[in-house]
Amino acid sequence: MKVNYIIGILLSLVVMGCNTKQNSLPADVYETAANGNKLKHLTEFPVAENAVAIQLLPAEKYQTITGFGGSFTEASAYLLNQLSQKNRELILEAYFGSEGANYSLTRTHMNSSDFSLSNYSYAPVAGDKELKHFSIDEDRDDIIPMIKEAMAISEDGFKILSSPWTASPWMKDNNKYVGGKLLPEYYDTWALFFSKYITAYKEEGIDIWGVTVENEPLGNGNNWESMHYTPEEMVEFVSKHLGPKLEANGQDVKILGYDQNRDELNEWADIMYKDEESSKYFDGMAIHWYASTYDYMPEPLNYTHEKAPEKLMIQSEACVDSEVPHWQDDAWYWSKEGTDWGYDWAPEEQKYLHPKYVPVYRYARDIIGCMNNWVDGWIDWNMVLDRQGGPNWFKNWCVAPVIVDPEKDEVYFTPLYHTMAHFSKYIRPGAVRIGFEISDEDLMMTAAQNPDGSIAVVVLNMKEEAKNMVISLGERSVNLQISGQAIQTIIIKQ
Known part of the structure; x- marks a missing residue:
């Protein structure tokens, strides 16, 4: 439990700008929410306690956008x-x-x-x-x-x-x-x-x-x-x-x-x-x-x-x-x-x-x-x-x-x-929808890999409470949070 807690702190520091750790996953996060956010660029997130696990699977390819x-x-x-x-x-x-x-x-x-x-x-x-x-x-x-x-x-x-x-x-x-x-x-x-x-x-x-x-x-x-x-x-x-x-x-x-x-x-x-x-x-x-x-x-x-x-x-x-x-x-x-x-x-x-x-x-x-x-x-x-x-x-x-x-x-x-x-704005023509796994059915999401290699993840939270998330791509991950009543686009640059 203590180890997981320490890892959570390190991951949150990664999102706030520390990209030196080997397991970090760089991400830009934009949110629109009932709280007044309008495509707001978010940079700070709490430690991911009780986090929703999201695994991106870019090898699973579907339609071209x-x-x-x-x-x-x-x-x-x-x-x-x-x-x-x-x-x-x-x-x-x-x-x-x-x-x-x-x-x-x-x-x-x-x-x-x-x-x-x-x-x-x-x-x-x-x-x-x-x-x-x-x-x-x-x-x-x-x-x-x-x-x-x-x-x-x-x-x-x-x-x-x-x-x-x-x-x-x-x-x-x-x-x-x-x-x-x-x-x-x-x-x-x-x-x-x-x-x-x-x-x-x-x-x-x-x-x-x-x-x-x-x-x-x-x-x-x-x-x-x-x-x-x-x-x-x-x-x-x-x-x-x-x-x-x-x-x-x-x-x-x-x-x-x-x-x-x-x-x-x-x-x-x-x-x-x-x-x-x-x-x-x-x-x-x-x-x-x-x-x-x-x-x-x-x-x-x-x-x-x-x-x-x-x-x-x-x-x-x-x-x-x-x-x-x-x-x-x-x-x-x-x-x-x-x-x-x-x-x-x-x-x-x-x-x-x-x-x-x-x-x-x-x-x-x-x-x-x-x-x-x-x-x-x-x-x-x-x-x-x-x-x-x-x-x-x-x-x-x-x-x-x-x-x-x-x-x-x-x-x-x-x-x-x-x-x-x-x-x-974030899913561009020629992007390919990719697979994912998500541990919480309360969140809706989709993901696509853009022609430039970046991955756009769009998450919808229709619940009033915020949700912590850990998004993983292979061995790397990033610790995030989506507000209650919000839509969020996460751009992951590999």
């Missing part, structure tokens, strides 16, 4: 245009700067979405099957400038995933922005639309890394822009129209299928990955988290990975939905008061999936759970919203990590911003 980030929506870009240049730069530096969250994977929408100011299409002229009137002019005032400014700030660059909410109404069987299906006679036209979009953005100096075939192909209750596909219809469109069109035009862009909630993922994996012909043009699967506020659904994630281990699996959208943002109230984001669409509207048999929740935990739990079950990228929804949770033409209010008051030119970085940064 594509990235983490948020979305360029018209709503976010419009709001940035309303702010002073100082605050616009503050926000974009916070998201894309090397000293900020350093986002590496982003999303945007083709045509309008609910987080647009109105309904619009880049191909508004009915019957224009060759898309001679195609134009991305709708994006020139807001989305394109936002992306270009982010590109100028980002030292490492970032990938962009683009998603349509709907084709032009004249291409659909109901001639509306909301609901309906793409008419087979316009399959080639709609594939051409993707190609023209990719070309138009490239001409602006913006490379589109990937596309999803359709945002939420199962629909959204006929509330805002949508277009329905069955899995078979999506495979038909991609394998015979979209894939061949992009290939013929030399456009090496990733194509992700599905793009909706994980609870129905198995059926789509069965059909998309049925055989070589069905899966040829799909580079992977896009998923959303809205089926549950707490269940990250490891079974369908693992099932989908096993169906096609070489394919990508990217969480393409998540947000605190059906809530008006709480302004300058950090405590709310750490409290169990969040509700979502399902809290009020889910069928009775699904209500249990949508209890009240802690927003910070929902983000951190989901990202950790996704990473530990083969998801290689995680994209938040709007980067910036106003105090109402918009603008949104359908009044579908949501929360973003950064909230602004354009009339007063004020900015609020919510704890969700710092939660995202714990992953995006």
